[in-house]
Amino acid sequence: xxxxxxxxxxxxxxxxxxxxxxxxxxxxxxxxxxxxxxxxxxxxxxxxxxxxxxxxxxxxxxxxxxxxxxxxxxxxxxxxxxxxxxxxxxxxxxxxxxxxxxxxxxxxxxxxxxxxxxxxxxxxxxxxxxxxxxxxxxxxxxxxxxxxxxxxxxxxxxxxxxxxxxxxxxxxxxxxxxxxxxxxxxxxxxxxxxxxxxxxxxxxxxxxxxxxxxxxx
Amino acid sequence: xxxxxxxxxxxxxxxxxxxxxxxxxxxxxxxxxxxxxxxxxxxxxxxxxxxxxxxxxxxxxxxxxxxxxxxxxxxxxxxxxxxxxxxxxxxxxxxxxxxxxxxxxxxxxxxxxxxxxxxxxxxxxxxxxxxxxxxxxxxxxxxxxxxxxxxxxxxxxxxxxxxxxxxxxxxxxxxxxxxxxxxxxxxxxxxxxxxxxxxxxxxxxxxxxxxxxxxxxxxxxxxxxxxxxxxxxxxxxxxxxxxxxxxxxxxxxxxxxxxxxxxxxxxxxxxxxxxxxxxxxxxxxxxxxxxxxxxxxxxxxxxxxxxxxxxxxxxxxxxxxxxxxxxxxxxxxxxxxxxxxxxxxxxxxxxxxxxxxxxxxxxxxxxxxxxxxxxxxxxxxxxxxxxxxxxxxxxxxxxxxxxxxxxxxxxxxxxxxxxxxxxxxxxxxxxxxxxxxxxxxxxxxxxxxxxxxxxxxxxxxxx
Numbered sequence: 001x002x003x004x005x006x007x008x009x010x011x012x013x014x015x016x017x018x019x020x021x022x023x024x025x026x027x028x029x030x031x032x033x034x035x036x037x038x039x040x041x042x043x044x045x046x047x048x049x050x051x052x053x054x055x056x057x058x059x060x061x062x063x064x065x066x067x068x069x070x071x072x073x074x075x076x077x078x079x080x081x082x083x084x085x086x087x088x089x090x091x092x093x094x095x096x097x098x099x100x101x102x103x104x105x106x107x108x109x110x111x112x113x114x115x116x117x118x119x120x121x122x123x124x125x126x127x128x129x130x131x132x133x134x135x136x137x138x139x140x141x142x143x144x145x146x147x148x149x150x151x152x153x154x155x156x157x158x159x160x161x162x163x164x165x166x167x168x169x170x171x172x173x174x175x176x177x178x179x180x181x182x183x184x185x186x187x188x189x190x191x192x193x194x195x196x197x198x199x200x201x202x203x204x205x206x207x208x209x210x211x212x213x214x215x216x217x
Numbered sequence: 218x219x220x221x222x223x224x225x226x227x228x229x230x231x232x233x234x235x236x237x238x239x240x241x242x243x244x245x246x247x248x249x250x251x252x253x254x255x256x257x258x259x260x261x262x263x264x265x266x267x268x269x270x271x272x273x274x275x276x277x278x279x280x281x282x283x284x285x286x287x288x289x290x291x292x293x294x295x296x297x298x299x300x301x302x303x304x305x306x307x308x309x310x311x312x313x314x315x316x317x318x319x320x321x322x323x324x325x326x327x328x329x330x331x332x333x334x335x336x337x338x339x340x341x342x343x344x345x346x347x348x349x350x351x352x353x354x355x356x357x358x359x360x361x362x363x364x365x366x367x368x369x370x371x372x373x374x375x376x377x378x379x380x381x382x383x384x385x386x387x388x389x390x391x392x393x394x395x396x397x398x399x400x401x402x403x404x405x406x407x408x409x410x411x412x413x414x415x416x417x418x419x420x421x422x423x424x425x426x427x428x429x430x431x432x433x434x435x436x437x438x439x440x441x442x443x444x445x446x447x448x449x450x451x452x453x454x455x456x457x458x459x460x461x462x463x464x465x466x467x468x469x470x471x472x473x474x475x476x477x478x479x480x481x482x483x484x485x486x487x488x489x490x491x492x493x494x495x496x497x498x499x500x501x502x503x504x505x506x507x508x509x510x511x512x513x514x515x516x517x518x519x520x521x522x523x524x525x526x527x528x529x530x531x532x533x534x535x536x537x538x539x540x541x542x543x544x545x546x547x548x549x550x551x552x553x554x555x556x557x558x559x560x561x562x563x564x565x566x567x568x569x570x571x572x573x574x575x576x577x578x579x580x581x582x583x584x585x586x587x588x589x590x591x592x593x594x595x596x597x598x599x600x601x602x603x604x605x606x607x608x609x610x611x612x613x614x615x616x617x618x619x620x621x622x623x624x625x626x627x628x629x630x631x632x633x634x635x636x637x638x639x640x641x642x643x644x645x646x647x648x649x650x651x652x653x654x655x656x657x658x659x660x661x662x663x664x665x666x667x668x669x670x671x672x673x674x675x676x677x678x679x680x
Contacts (some may be wrong), residue, residue, distance in 0.1 A: 056519055058527075060571070061486045063244035103385025103422045105455070108448050108483045111240070112518060119250060128236070128387075129292070154422040155348040155374050155589055156385040156393075163384075185348065185523060185589035202634075 003034045009048035010039055010075065017067025018076045026078035026111055036079040037087045044072055048119040055116075056204060060095040062079045062112055069118045084098045092123055093216045094146035100183075106153035109183060109203075113149065116212060122147075126216040133163040139167040140177050146214055147198075149206075152183040161186075178213040218307040221464060223299060224457065224505055228651035231288070239290045239297075240484045243449045246286055247490035252437040260488035265529040265626060266572045266619035270332075272536035280496035280538070281305060284450075286328065289501045294452040298505055308504035314544035316472050316509045318369050323367045325414060327472075327510070329544040332537060332577045340366060341441075341548075341582040342600035344373035346419050346589065350355035351377055353593045358404035359599040360651040362413055365410050366604035369414035369441070371582060372401050372521030373595060385422035393546045394418045394429025398436050415440045416474070416582075417628075424458035431466055438467025444506055445476040449484050449496045451660060452505060460506045474548055475508035477501075481527050482518035488527050491515050492534045496531050504547065510541070512548030512578055520633040521588055523552040524565035526626055533615070540577025549573030551583030551603055555640020557596035560658055561629045562586060563664040566599045568625050570606035571673060575618045588641065595643040598661045598680045606668065609675045621671045 006029060007093035013155070029039050051068045053062045080088065098114050100107050107129050126141045127135060130177045140148050152158050161181050168174040180198040181191050191199035198213050200206025211217060234242075241248050251257060254275050261267065281302075288299040300308070314329040327339050343361045354373050362370050376383060378393035395623065397418055405413050417440055418430035418633030427443075430436050442463040446452050463473050479485045485494035495515050503511035515531035516523040532549065539547045549571040555561035573581055584599040610618060629636075642648075647659040653661065669675045 055482065058482060058487065058519070061244065062480075062483045062518070063241065063486065066241070102389075105451075105453050106447050108518065109521075110481050112483065119534070154385055155346075155376055156383045156390060156420055156422050159382045159384045187590045 006032065006034055007039050007043040011043040014044050014068055014071045014075060015047045015051055017064055017071050018179060019071045020065070022071040023078060026075040029079060030082055036082045040076060040079060040091060042058035044075065045121055048072060052116050052204065052207070062115060065115045065119065067069060069115060090168050091121065091209065093121040094214045095123045095125065095143055096147040096149050096210065097125045097127060097145040098149040098151070099131040099136060100129040100151045101157045102130055102132050103153045103158040103160070104152050106131045109153065110151040113151070113182060113200065113203045113206045116207050118208045120211070122210060133159060133160050133167055136164050137167050137171065145177060147180055147210055149180045149182070152186065157187050158185065158190070161196065165195055180206065180213070184215045218311055219300065219304045219504060219662040221461065221507060222413060227298040228291040228296055228457070229331055230292050230327035231291070231294035231297060231298050233293055233295050234290060235420055236290070236292060242287070243484045243494060244280060244490060246283060246485045247486060247494050250279050250283050251490050251493055253528070256489055256493065258389065258489065260527065260530060260654050262526055262530070264619055265526050265533070266575065266615050266622050267530060267533040267537060268615035269620065270537065270541060273534055274536055276492050276496060277538040277542045279493045279502065282499040283493050284501045287450055289496065289505050290451045292451055300501065300504060303625040305500065305504065307502070310541050312370040312503055312545060313470065313509055316544065316546055319412050320439050322408050323412035323414070327546045327579050329546055329609065330540065330577050330579045332540045333536050333575055333612065333614055334577065335473055337608045337611040338370045338574045338578050339580045340604045340607050341371050341416055341580050342367045343371040344595040344605055345371050345583055345585050346374045346377045347595040348589055348592050349595065350593055351375060352560045355400045356648050356651060357469055357595060357597065357642050358401050358645060359408045361600045362405050362408045362410045363651065364601045366608050367600060369416060370401070370405060371416040372397065372419045374420040376592065384422065390421065390423060393420055394426030395428070395432065398430045416443050419443065421459070423477045424455040424462070427459045431462060438471040441472035441474060441510065444473055444508070446478070446498070446502045448480055449494055450477045450501055456506070464507070465634055470505045472509040473506070474510040474512050475502040475506040477513040479515045480518040481515055481531060491531050495531065496535045496538055498506050499539065509546065510548040511545050512550065512582070514550045514552060516552060517633070520554065522554040522633045523550060524554065524569055524631050525630050529568060529572050529622060529626070533572055536573060536576035536578055546579035547577060548582060549578035550587045551581070552598065554586070554588060554633060555629070555636040556587045556591070556594050557599060557642065558645040558660060558663060559637045559639045561637055562599055562639060563602050563661070564625050564629055565662070566603050567606045567668055568622050570585065570603045571610045571618045572622055574607050575615045577611050587636070591638060591641070593643065594639055596642050596645050598657060602661065602664060605665070605675050606673060609673050617672060621673060624671055
């Protein structure tokens with residue numbers, strides 16, 4: 001097989017969520033000297049955008065998207081060893097600490113957004129549900145995050161968005177992180193009112209806004 | 218049979234399962250069982266209100282098997298509440314087929330309804346958790362319950378209590394839980410419905426609001442407790458605390474709803490597997506929480522609406538399965554996404570009201586709007602149309618309603634991702650007289666006329 005064919009098969013294995021195939025083809029990429037960065041960018045990431053699109057149209061579901069993410073990560077783990085530090089940095093779009101605020105145990109929207117962001121190339125640190133405000137900040141500092149992503153489905157949980165932003169300001173670290181908010185009752189107007197940097201009305205928009213905030217593509 | 222003591226034991230001793238692993242198991246197991254029961258490719262978009270009884274029965278068998286294999290996960294302890302086959306079967310028979318809410322002349326009696334049952338479904342109507350200001354909240358409640366077809370009431374969610382922002386899980390939630398009861402009780406008294414059953418505590422995101430509201434001078438054991446479990450097949454300490462508190466004040470027969478929420482496109486997969494998972498969750502959560510009203514809905518993960526074609530179909534299959542194979546008082550929802558005072562909102566609501574009634578729901582709850590995004594964006598007319606359609610469709614056939622729904626769905630289903638915002642309550646109602654404005658009345662009557670022309674026998678109204 002030539003390089004283009006190998007890269008195409010790599011993309012297909014990840015889109016299909018076939019972890020073992022992804023590992024096998026990644027090993028073949030290494031052994032045949034195919035450019036690993038090219039394989040990831042052209043093979044993986046382009047195909048994964050397609051997976052996200054097919055979720056919106058109902059052709060794939062969240063568990064299948066997760067399998068694609070798992071296959072992608074397995075393949076990239078093999079190829080990482082052959083990538084320079086610069087190339088690795090180029091691949092990672094950013095780190096997002098993601099969670100549902102205190103008093104709220106809903107997570108399906110957060111999980112979908114997290115998966116779509118991973119498909120797009122972000123690293124996600126999911127801190128779960130019912131998370132106190134300070135824990136978002138602590139985790140962002142620990143992981144040296146770029147974005148703090150906060151979700152709420154309950155109207156009475158939304159004030160915690162403001163609390164997280166207040167904590168960042170009071171600690172003098174507001175400018176270190178981009179704050180994105182989302183969830184059923186959340187609006188752009190509310191995001192603007194509380195000084196959040198971004199709001200995604202749905203998972204697709206969340207990815208677009210995250211990329212815009214970090215000025216990546 | 219399983220008791221609350223069994224539940225409290227199993228949340229501490231059941232098999233450990235991390236949430237991430239649980240979520241992955243949901244679809245994997247559902248696919249396996251759906252295939253075993255030949256339930257692949259069953260979604261029928263041409264017939265959004267299903268009348269396929271053999272399909273419903275097969276989905277029911279699959280769901281029982283699924284529930285026995287899975288159980289219900291307690292998020293707080295990440296342990297599974299496993300249910301044996303016998304416990305599930307016993308639960309099906311021990312859960313109530315009749316219930317009562319409210320008091321005095323406003324008391325209502327619920328019962329299990331069959332498919333196409335001629336007896337009317339009980340309506341549970343109001344803003345259903347939409348955020349409202351302290352000023353508009355009581356006026357909205359009073360306006361909703363004026364309608365004689367509103368049997369019980371579910372209020373809006375306050376966002377402030379005496380001007381303080383309510384934060385879930387904090388003292389403001391506890392304070393607001395009681396405050397809600399006082400405002401709603403005064404509002405319904407002013408509407409001449411002092412004994413109407415009130416579902417609460419609507420603002421209770423955690424157990425604190427519930428504990429604050431169900432107390433001396435607040436809601437009573439005759440006011441059904443809202444206990445809404447998250448997707449999929451999960452519960453948590455706040456929800457179990459609500460269950461225990463309700464048993465403390467009124468016993469296991471004090472009315473309480475449980476819920477099964479499934480997202481089409483989410484962990485439960487597509488329509489084929491969602492019906493199995495959602496039904497299993499409905500039964501499992503009802504048994505674990507000793508529920509009076511097992512409620513369920515399947516919403517679309519992309520639009521977050523339950524008024525789209527797939528959702529209507531999924532819910533009709535689950536409703537049919539429950540009506541045919543249990544004696545539950547099944548609860549249905551209207552999770553409309555358009556804003557108030559729009560034609561779309563009224564049509565979405567009408568579709569849900571009619572489809573769930575003919576498929577055997579014993580109670581119908583509504584009406585949400587705009588995902589709860591805009592303060593005070595909820596109006597009484599959506600509750601009124603829901604009430605009227607629910608009562609009018611008792612006794613109609615599913616085939617008849619299917620034909621009506623097929624006419625209505627294309628009017629709005631392509632707008633579910635970007636629905637109209639509508640306008641706030643006070644812009645479509647005279648808040649002094651609590652009557653609709655002339656423009657609102659014309660809108661409401663135009664939809665009533667359209668529904669009547671399509672074959673929904675709504676009662677007389679002024680044209």
